[in-house]
Amino acid sequence: MGALDYLSNFCIVTSRKTKHKPMQTVEIKVKIDCDGCERRIKNATKSMKGVKSVEVNRKQSKVTVNGYVEPNKVLKRIRSIGLKRADFWPYIPQHVVYFPHLAYDKRAPAGHVRVAQAFPASNAPEEKILSFFSEDNVNACSIM
Secondary structure (H helix, E strand, O other), rough: OOOHHHHHHHOOOOOOOOOOOOOOOEEEEOOOOOOOHHHHHHHHHHHOOOEEEEEOOOOOEEEEEEOOOOOHHHHHHHHHHHOOOOOOOOOEHHOOOOOOOOOOOOOOOOOEEEEOOOOOOOOOOOHHHHHHHHHHHOOOOOOO
């Protein structure tokens, strides 16, 4: 920090302090039927304060909003234009989940599983002992 930066802090007069929202990505699942729905979503979200970019993927029924916004306000704005079934994006990549076959959802895009159905890894001692042996290769053992 230079001397000019230090002195410039004394010259700036602000009447009120505002909290800056962090830059974040908000992903929302909403059924998009036509070009009109896509255009309404883009116009409604681009007009929000702090939005930097909006991407609409009609094939995955996914809207991605980047910017200094609050996720609940983005969801509320999309619901206010008549798309009542909008919800936060409930899917995560399949490779992140411990048991992806247990979190399978047929409506999920390819390579994704549902977040709410994902089961975390157990820390029970019996579970740790059973995980030493591989079900894929019964002759392999991680003890040796």
